[in-house]
Amino acid sequence: MAKRIAGPEIERLIQLLAKLPGLGPRSARRAALHLVKKKEALLVPLARAMDEAVEKVGVCSVCGNVDTVDPCTVCRDERRDPHVLVVVEDVSDLWALERASAISAKYHVLGGVLSPLDGVGPSDLNIASLVERCRTEDIREVILAVNATVEGQTTAHYVTDQLGHLADEGRVITVTRLAHGVPVGGELDYLDDGTLSAAMRARTKF
Amino acid sequence: MAKRIAGPEIERLIQLLAKLPGLGPRSARRAALHLVKKKEALLVPLARAMDEAVEKVGVCSVCGNVDTVDPCTVCRDERRDPHVLVVVEDVSDLWALERASAISAKYHVLGGVLSPLDGVGPSDLNIASLVERCRTEDIREVILAVNATVEGQTTAHYVTDQLGHLADEGRVITVTRLAHGVPVGGELDYLDDGTLSAAMRARTKF
Known part of the structure; x- marks a missing residue:
C-alpha cells in the first residue's frame, strides 16, 4: 500500500493472517476488516482463544499429536x-x-x-x-x-x-498399509492408471 | 466430530476461525492446525497482534473508518x-x-x-x-x-x-458519482448491456 491508511497494528494483523493456509493477502485483508468490524462478537473471543492456545497447546510426548x-x-x-x-x-x-x-x-x-x-x-x-x-x-x-x-x-x-x-x-508385529483403490464416490474416468490397476488387482467378491 | 480428539480449546479455535470470511470448517481446521504446529513462529505473534487490536481498534468518530x-x-x-x-x-x-x-x-x-x-x-x-x-x-x-x-x-x-x-x-456543494464504463482489462463480450450502453453514452475522444 502506497499510503498508510490504518495504524501499524492493523497492518501487522493482516500480514500475520496472510500466513494462514487458505488466506492470501487479499482475503487476509477482508478477514482483518471483518475482525475489527465485529470486535466484540469475533475479535475478542478469537484473541482469547488464541491466548489460551498459546498457553496450553503442546506436542504430545507419547505420540507427537x-x-x-x-x-x-x-x-x-x-x-x-x-x-x-x-x-x-x-x-x-x-x-x-x-x-x-x-x-x-x-x-x-x-x-x-x-x-x-x-x-x-x-x-x-x-x-x-x-x-x-x-x-x-x-x-x-x-x-x-x-x-x-x-x-x-x-x-x-x-x-x-x-x-x-x-x-x-x-x-x-504385523505391519499393514492402507488399501489402494477407487475412492468412494470417485469416477473411473478421472482416476490415474496406477490407482485403476491397483483397484483391479485388489478386486473383491461382490 | 464423533470422538473428541483434542482439547476443547483447539475445537473452540477452529469454530472461531471458521467464522472468518474465506475460511470454511475444513480450512479453519487446517488453519488451526497450522497455528498450533507453528506456535512460536505464528500463533504467538498472531495472538499478540489480536490482543493489541482488541485493545486499540475502534471506529473513527469523524468518518466511520x-x-x-x-x-x-x-x-x-x-x-x-x-x-x-x-x-x-x-x-x-x-x-x-x-x-x-x-x-x-x-x-x-x-x-x-x-x-x-x-x-x-x-x-x-x-x-x-x-x-x-x-x-x-x-x-x-x-x-x-x-x-x-x-x-x-x-x-x-x-x-x-x-x-x-x-x-x-x-x-x-458539487455532488459527483463514479463513472460507469468498461472495466480496465475487461472484455466487451462479457459485459452486461447496461454497462455497455453506459460506456457508449460516456465515450470520450481518443
Missing part, C-alpha cells in the same frame, strides 16, 4: 484398542482419520517423511520413539497410514525394516 | 485535499479506493445502504454526520463512491437530496 494436554486426548482414551498403532506422517492425517472414524486405535505421528534431497533423515522423524513404543507397549499391529507418494512409501519401507529388528527380541 | 487511533490515520493526514469528501458504503470500499490510490481526499463511511426491506433507514446510516461535516467543514465536492446496485443508487439519491438542503444555508 498436538493438544492442550500431555499425553494427548487420543493417548489418554482408554476405549481405543491399545494393541493397534496407526503411523501417520502428520497431525493433519491423524485428524483426517479420526474425522472419518476410520479406526479406534492409538496413533504415532512421524512428523514428516524421509526425503534425502530435503535433508530429512531418519533422525529427523519420530521413528526411534515409534520403535521404542513397539518395544515397551503391547503393540500387535502397526498400520502404516502414510501418503501414497514416493517419499511416503520410502518411509514406510524404512519403518517396516526398523520394526523387523524387534523380531530378534521375540516381538512379532 | 476503523483504526487504532481516533480520528483515524486518513482523517489526520494533512496532505489530503480537505475540500473533497468521498462517501463510501463500507470501510472495505475505503480500503479498496486507497489501495488503488484513486484519490487523495477525505472519506465518509455510511456504514451500509438504505434498504427498506431489511429495515435499514436513513437514521441507521451515518448520513446526519455527513450533512453535519458538509455544514461545518469546508467541503466543496462530495463524491458518491457507492456500489452501482439499486440500493447504492437509492442511497446516493437520498444523500444528494439531503446535501441539497444546505443550499438554503448558502453552501453549494
